[in-house]
Amino acid sequence: MTVPVTIRLQEADFDVAREVAALSRGRTDIGAVVSFSGICRSDKAGGEGGDAIAALMLEHYPGMAEAEIARHAEEALSRWPLTGITIIHRYGRIVPGENIVLVVTASSHREAAFQGAEFLMDYLKTQAPFWKREEGAAGPSWVDAHDRDDTAAARWAKS
Numbered sequence: 001m002t003v004p005v006t007i008r009l010q011e012a013d014f015d016v017a018r019e020v021a022a023l024s025r026g027r028t029d030i031g032a033v034v035s036f037s038g039i040c041r042s043d044k045a046g047g048e049g050g051d052a053i054a055a056l057m058l059e060h061y062p063g064m065a066e067a068e069i070a071r072h073a074e075e076a077l078s079r080w081p082l083t084g085i086t087i088i089h090r091y092g093r094i095v096p097g098e099n100i101v102l103v104v105t106a107s108s109h110r111e112a113a114f115q116g117a118e119f120l121m122d123y124l125k126t127q128a129p130f131w132k133r134e135e136g137a138a139g140p141s142w143v144d145a146h147d148r149d150d151t152a153a154a155r156w157a158k159s
Helices: 016-024 064-079 110-126 147-154
Strands: 005-010 032-039 053-060 082-090 092-094 099-107 130-136 139-142
Touching: 005 064, 016 032, 016 082, 016 099, 032 110, 053 082, 064 082, 064 110, 082 110, 099 110
Parallel strands: 005 082
Antiparallel strands: 032 099, 053 092, 053 130, 082 099, 130 139
């Protein structure tokens, strides 16, 4: 059986419950579904303090971003016995309280579903070709990468 993989980059918001249901509906081979949803918050990235943000602006290279995300989804499938993956990442202007990203993984057992979801989120946070700019009272500013995100992603490096 071919494992269903859905990757969407979109401006529009998404419904987390609907996406989880779409991946698992009618499936009897799934024993675990793990979902992670990232939501835009109003404080500065990394809790660095300062003014609240009014919005995030996310940019990407269409085509290249989808291909890179698909490559990492394939890697997750090669590492764990996953039975389904859904990745949705928004771009454009996103205000606090709105969804940014969704990763859903399915497997026969929870361990693979959890590890697959963590691997994919660590990749999206550190290596996916997206650029974030925060809008605040002091004007727009680009969001830099954080060492803690790189440390989390490093655990997946193959030795």
